[in-house]
Amino acid sequence: MLLSTSSGTTLPVQAISASQQLAQITPNTITGQLDGNSNTLNDGSYFNVHTFEGQAGEFINIEMVSEEFDTYLLLRGPDGQTIAQDDDGGNGDTNSRIVMTLPTTGIYQILSNTYSAGTAGQYTLTWQLITEDEVVRLQALQRATALNQQAIELLGAGQISEAIYPAEEALALRREYLDDNHLAIAQSLHNLANIYRRFPSRYEEVERLYLEALAITQEQLDDSDDLALITARANSLTVSILNGLAWLNQRQERYKESEDRYLEALRIVNNHPDDLTFELVVNTLAGLSSLYHEQERGAEAAQFGAESLAVIQTQADNLPLNSAQREQLEERLDILSGLFNDQGFNYDDRELANEFEISLRQSLPALEQQWGRNHPDVLLDYYYLAHALWVQEKIFQ
Incomplete structure (x- = not known):
């Protein structure tokens, strides 16, 4: 991806391979590969170039899809300047789409790019002329994607009330x-x-939303005909929804329903491990541990808590850390492992939970700065911080 590119600027790129120049007026769908043989932007990300001839006033839809990397899409006009770019505006979380009215007649260049430097993999690129009504529809869906991302970011920043409007829109x-x-x-x-669900007075509405979402994912799984991409997305979303429902039912002391939800999620985890992120796996296992702990089912609580730590340990083993970083990570995991006893999580009382909260708040900023928020150790610490706050009834934190 070119982070600094904006409309009216020229891309600083290395030489473009002549073999990647395609001049087509008709709609096209092609499969491409980004790797060390591709062109390279100054930020180190790979790109291929595909061209088409366009007429001023035409409505065009360009979409880049990949199951292997986070895509990034740029469009250069006949004068060689960037006139549009997109990261995650396509179908799925990391696919790209550009929808626009062509400003002039001439040869346009599509740059199929990756979001991150050095990322490689296969992609599908499609471009076609569309109607003005379809432009309105696709641009509305792109706005929905942007609003959705805004809501997620606001929620992650603790701005819960501010996240409601973009999510609803x-x-x-x-x-x-x-x-x-x-x-x-x-x-x-x-x-x-x-x-x-941050507002207990809305729990009934939360359940209705989760159940409607679950009905959609289950219908998609029933109708997918083993299409791998649809199945993987539906499985991942289904597990996340089931975990949300289980959490809600646990808060409502509907323990049997909560357990059934977690066990259904666990069945998907066991049957389709490649479809799920390790965070979802950990959330399912740790959620079961928390539920059993609350019911004083100590052996089961300890079992699933230990399994969640084992998943994180496996993920950590695969991280490209230097010796100092790995030593720090192992120390943190040892501390977390020490929080378990034969009753599961070992911080029932508020005093202990408060001590744990203080410890985590002191260590998390440095860990997050060094490793990033998506590092497994950081994510696990956030999970434990949330649990410690819940024990102290600091619900909205």
């Missing part, structure tokens, strides 16, 4: 322009439920 746009059983609608329902 994203859902409204997707309901207006997508089929009722589209996975993007399920994702918006799930995201809105995750925000509303």
Whole structure:
């Protein structure tokens, strides 16, 4: 990706391979590969170039999809300047789309790019002329994607009330322009439920949103005909929804329903491990441990708590850390392992939970700065911090 590129600037790129120049007026769908043989931007990311001839006033849709990397898409006009770019505006979380009216007649260049430097993999690129009505629809869906991401970021920053409006607007746009059983609608329902659940007075509404989202993902799984991409997305979202429902039922002391939800999520975890992020696996195992601990089912609580730590340990073993970083990580995991006894999580009383909260708040900023928020050790610490706050009834924190 070119981080500094904006409309009206020229891309600083290395020489473009002549073999990658395609001049086509008709719609095209091609499969490409980004790797060390591709062109390279100044930021170290790979790109290929594909060209088409366009007429001023034409409406065009360009979409880049990959199951192997986070895509990035740029469009250069006939004068060689960038006129549009997109990161995650396409179908799925990391695909790209550009929808626009062509400003002039001439040869346009599409740059199929990756978000991160050095990322390689296969992709599919499609471009075609569309109607003005379709432009309106696709641009509305791109706005929904942006609103959805805004809501997630606000929620992550603790701005819960501010996250409600963009999440609601994203859902409204997707309901207006997508089929009722589209996975993007399920994702918006799930995201809105995750925000509303911060308010106990809205628990009934939260459950309704989760259940509607779950019905969509299950329908998609029933109708997917083993399409790998759809199945993987639906499985991942289903596990996340089930974990949310289980959490809600646990808060409502509907323990049997909570357990059933967690066990259903665990079945998907066991049957489709390649479809899920390790965070989802950990959330499922740790959620079960927390539920059993609350019910004083100590042996089961300890079992699933230990399994969640084992998953994180496996993920940590695969991280490219230097010896000092790995030593720090192992120390943190040892501390966390020490929080378990034969009753599961070993911080029932508020005094101990408060001590643990203080310790985590002191260590988390440095860890996050060094390793990033998505590092497994950092994510696990956030999970334990949330649990320690919950023990102290600091619900909204």
